[in-house]
Amino acid sequence: MAREYSPYALNIYIGCSHRCKYCYAPHTLQRTEDSYFGKPQPRKDILKLLEKDLQKNTYKEQVLISFVGDVYCDNADNSETTREVLKLLNAYNVPVAVLSKGGSKMLRDLDVFKSFGNRITVGTTLTFLDENKSKEWEPYASLPEDRLYTLKTLHENGIKTFASFEPTIEPDESIKLIERTLKDNSVEHYKIGKINNYKKADKWQNWEEYLQNCIDLLRPANKQVYYKFCLRKLAPNVELFANEKNPDLYNVRILENEQLKFL
Numbered sequence: 001m002a003r004e005y006s007p008y009a010l011n012i013y014i015g016c017s018h019r020c021k022y023c024y025a026p027h028t029l030q031r032t033e034d035s036y037f038g039k040p041q042p043r044k045d046i047l048k049l050l051e052k053d054l055q056k057n058t059y060k061e062q063v064l065i066s067f068v069g070d071v072y073c074d075n076a077d078n079s080e081t082t083r084e085v086l087k088l089l090n091a092y093n094v095p096v097a098v099l100s101k102g103g104s105k106m107l108r109d110l111d112v113f114k115s116f117g118n119r120i121t122v123g124t125t126l127t128f129l130d131e132n133k134s135k136e137w138e139p140y141a142s143l144p145e146d147r148l149y150t151l152k153t154l155h156e157n158g159i160k161t162f163a164s165f166e167p168t169i170e171p172d173e174s175i176k177l178i179e180r181t182l183k184d185n186s187v188e189h190y191k192i193g194k195i196n197n198y199k200k201a202d203k204w205q206n207w208e209e210y211l212q213n214c215i216d217l218l219r220p221a222n223k224q225v226y227y228k229f230c231l232r233k234l235a236p237n238v239e240l241f242a243n244e245k246n247p248d249l250y251n252v253r254i255l256e257n258e259q260l261k262f263l
């Protein structure tokens with residue numbers, strides 16, 4: 001569910017080159033796979049339209065980039081528009097979350113991420129630690145080690161990081177990834193869900209056991225965690241704290257007194 005990710009979302013490219021097997025976007029947008037999984041162009045006039053909108057509206061709650069597509073996939077302008085959009089959002093003091101499977105390609109914009117201070121969080125989806133499985137499910141996205149390296153580098157550069165475990169396809173793989181990020185100390189915030197709406201791919205896993213295993217790893221590590229509704233629903237006997245069920249608690253946002261500084 002989009003709302004669980006962020007109060008607002010901004011889509012820069014409508015299309016994606018990563019070709020994940022489970023991608024919902026062509027169906028949601030009623031586009032053919034061939035027209036969606038190409039080398040996307042940025043949306044027409046997006047910078048002009050965005051600036052007009054920012055002149056009229058103030059965003060104090062987190063804007064996710066992006067819900068559709070991936071702003072660091074192999075797109076037509078080598079993600080130049082992503083960089084310009086980020087600069088514009090920063091100029092208007094907007095809190096931003098960036099989510100991508102583009103791996104170290106994201107690091108080219110490290111200077112822009114840094115310029116946001118504590119108004120940005122940057123994350124990646126972690127699906128498989130096994131490279132072959134990753135290639136099978138997310139054939140043109142960055143490889144697991146590259147995503148893990150990117151998270152570590154972002155964290156070492158003072159950027160708040162998050163990892164999305166949606167989809168979880170093989171719980172054992174996700175657990176290994178959580179262990180690895182804990183060892184690397186590279187992730188501040190975890191969003192954990194499961195695979196949905198893909199060829200009954202969620203029927204063989206023991207979701208209660210998975211949720212409990214995540215809790216056993218992440219609570220002692222004192223991490224910020226949100227467990228998505230789709231996972232909680234299939235693990236009704238696992239008790240969670242209120243903070244673990246609150247989708248907005250760990251978002252970046254503008255605090256009232258912080259906003260006043262910019263008026």
Ligand code: SF4
Nearest residue numbers: 016018019020023069
């Ligand atoms: S990265 Fe997202 S938008 Fe791109 S193919 Fe994968 S699931 Fe679809």
